[in-house]
Every structure is written in structure tokens, then in C-alpha cells.
Amino acid sequence: MARFVIRLDDICPTMDHEKFARARASFEAAGVRPLIGVVPDNRDPDLVIDTPDPDFWKMVRALDKAGWGVSQHGYQHRIHTGDRGLLGISPRSEFAGRPFEVQRDDLEQGKKIMADQGIVAEIFMAPFHSYDRATLAALKSLGFTTVTDGYGLYPWRDGGLTFVPQLFESSANIGVGVYTMCLHTNNMTTEEIDALGRFVKSNAARIIGFDQASDRVWPAALIWPLGKSLKLALTAKRKLRPN
Numbered sequence: 344m345a346r347f348v349i350r351l352d353d354i355c356p357t358m359d360h361e362k363f364a365r366a367r368a369s370f371e372a373a374g375v376r377p378l379i380g381v382v383p384d385n386r387d388p389d390l391v392i393d394t395p396d397p398d399f400w401k402m403v404r405a406l407d408k409a410g411w412g413v414s415q416h417g418y419q420h421r422i423h424t425g426d427r428g429l430l431g432i433s434p435r436s437e438f439a440g441r442p443f444e445v446q447r448d449d450l451e452q453g454k455k456i457m458a459d460q461g462i463v464a465e466i467f468m469a470p471f472h473s474y475d476r477a478t479l480a481a482l483k484s485l486g487f488t489t490v491t492d493g494y495g496l497y498p499w500r501d502g503g504l505t506f507v508p509q510l511f512e513s514s515a516n517i518g519v520g521v522y523t524m525c526l527h528t529n530n531m532t533t534e535e536i537d538a539l540g541r542f543v544k545s546n547a548a549r550i551i552g553f554d555q556a557s558d559r560v561w562p563a564a565l566i567w568p569l570g571k572s573l574k575l576a577l578t579a580k581r582k583l584r585p586n
Contacts, residue, residue, distance in 0.1 A: 345516040346549055348523045348556045349377040350491060350509065352416060352468065355385040356399040359392045362528045362536060369540030378491060378523075378553040379406065380416030380468035383453035387420035392529055400460040407462060412553035414466035414491060418453035428473035430492060436473035447481035454485055466491060466553065472509075479504060489557050496520030498560050507556050514542060521556050 351366070370377055381403060382390065396402070407413045417437045426440030427433060438446050450467075457464045466489045467474075467482050474492070482490070483503050493499075495508040497520055509523035516522050528536065543550065 344549065345518055346521050346551050346556070346559075347514060347516075347546065348507065348521065348551060348553055349375065349543070350380065350468070350523050350525050350553075351377050352380045352525060352527050353382065353390050353420070353529055354379045354403075354416065355382040355390055355420075356395040357385060357391040357393055359529045360396055361393075362531060362533070365533070365536050366526075366528050366531075366539060369536075369543050372540075373543045373547040373550075375543050375547055375550045376410045376412065376552040378412035378414055378466070378468075379403070380414050380491075381457065381462070382416045382418075382420045382470075383456040384419050390420060390529065400462075404461050410552060410554075412466060413462055413464075414468040414489075414553075415450075415453050415457055415464040415487075416468045417470040418449040420470045422471070426473060426475065428469070428475050428478075430472050430474075430494070433471040433473055435471050437470045438478045439473045439475040441477070443477040443481060446478050447484060450478075450481050450485055450487075465489060468492070489553075491523060491553070498557055500560055505557050505560060507553065514546070521551075521559055523556070 349370070354363070403413060419437070421437055422435045424436045424440035425434045426436045428436055428439035454464045465487055467487050468491050469478070472492055479502060487504070489505045489507065491507050491509060493506040493508045494510065495506070498505055498507045507521065507523060509525050511522065512525050514524060526539070
């Protein structure tokens with residue numbers, strides 16, 4: 344049976360607070376614990392939607408205490424290169440294509456901001472789904488343990504890191520595996536958030552926390568061939584998608 348993890352990107356003090364609160368209420372009513380991707384020091388103007396919430400970090404700590412997953416979503420969510428990274432998804436990146444030392448310094452700065460706010464960052468969520476091998480080496484050197492991204496039906500370990508795959512934004516699946524639904528509440532309509540709430544209520548038994556997902560590790564030797572096939576299929580589909 345397919346299991347789902349819900350991942351919420353672009354969580355920062357200037358996000359759309361009303362939409363996030365609406366989604367949060369649905370998750371809490373269903374007893375579902377999503378993974379949130381927190382931008383430590385947002386400098387992306389596209390993520391400045393509301394005025395800064397003075398209680399933002401208090402909220403993050405409360406969600407962390409309640410068992411929600413909290414990941415470090417990059418550092419400043421800025422576009423530094425046009426490198427698609429290892430996944431080949433988006434031609435923009437905060438990390439891929441930059442020197443190891445530069446990447447490590449940015450990641451360390453973000454990790455320190457979160458630590459100063461009482462959050463231990465061990466999960467990494469790359470802005471724009473773009474990272475390279477230097478990013479992974481920097482993450483490992485800083486004590487990160489898990490990456491939310493990649494092609495596969497089950498989590499796997501590689502180079503000292505655990506990868507929990509993320510294939511679709513929706514509940515699409517083939518009936519088996521662990522699927523991370525990647526959502527951006529800032530960009531969702533009220534109707535879409537309400538539909539998500541209905542899905543969560545109806546499928547709560549199939550939705551697991553990120554901590555549970557990262558424990559379901561399969562041998563990398565089994566994941567890699569499947570992951571390569573999934574990457575080829577999804578890349579081809581994206582190329583056919585109209586701009």
C-alpha cells in the first residue's frame with residue numbers, strides 16, 4: 344500500500360499566513376504531521392507575501408514540539424546559478440554549481456540561525472530541488488542526516504545521508520512506495536487547500552510523519568536502477584509540458 348508524507352515548502356516569516364493556518368488546521372484535526380521547509384533568512388522577494396510574523400519562530404518551535412518535521416530549506420532562497428543539479432529539474436539553484444566552501448558556509452549560516460531559534464536542523468530541503476555532490480558533502484560535514492528529494496519509491500542511504508524521495512506534488516502513486524507530496528501553500532487557492540484538507544481527512548491512516556518515512560530505508564542497490572528509470576520518465580514528461 345502506498346504511504347504519503349506531506350511536505351510544505353517556503354515556510355518563512357513573510358509567507359501567506361492565512362493559507363498556512365488554514366492548511367495547518369486541517370492537518371491538526373486529522374492528526375497528520377507534515378514536514379515543513381523553513382527558510383532561515385529569506386531574501387527571495389517572491390516569498391514576501393505578508394508582513395513578517397513576530398511569532399514565526401515561536402510557531403515553528405511549537406510545531407517541532409508537536410512532532411511535525413522541520414527541515415532547513417536552503418539559506419536565503421536566492422538564485423545563484425542556473426545549474427539543475429543532480430536531479431535535473433529546475434534551471435536555477437541556490438547551491439548547485441558553487442564551490443564547496445561557499446555552499447558549506449551558507450548552509451552553516453542557515454543552520455546557526457535555526458539553532459539560535461531552538462531548532463536542530465538535521466533535514467535538508469533544497470530550494471528549487473537543486474543540489475550537487477558538493478552540497479551533499481557540505482551537508483554531511485555539518486551533521487545533516489537526511490535529504491527530502493530524489494527519485495525512488497522508497498527511502499535509501501548513500502554517502503552517509505538518508506534520502507526520502509519526492510516525485511509528485513499530488514497524491515499520484517502506483518500503489519506501493521512512500522510518496523512525498525510537495526506543496527506550496529503560498530501558491531494554493533483556498534479551494535485547493537480545502538480539497539487538501541478533505542484528502543488528509545480521508546487518508547489520514549495512509550499519511551505518515553517524515554520521521555517514519557526516513558526509517559523505511561531500502562537497499563540502495565535496489566533503489567538506484569528504479570530511480571534512474573523514474574528520473575528518465577519524469578524528465579521526459581516535464582519536457583513535454585507546455586511553458
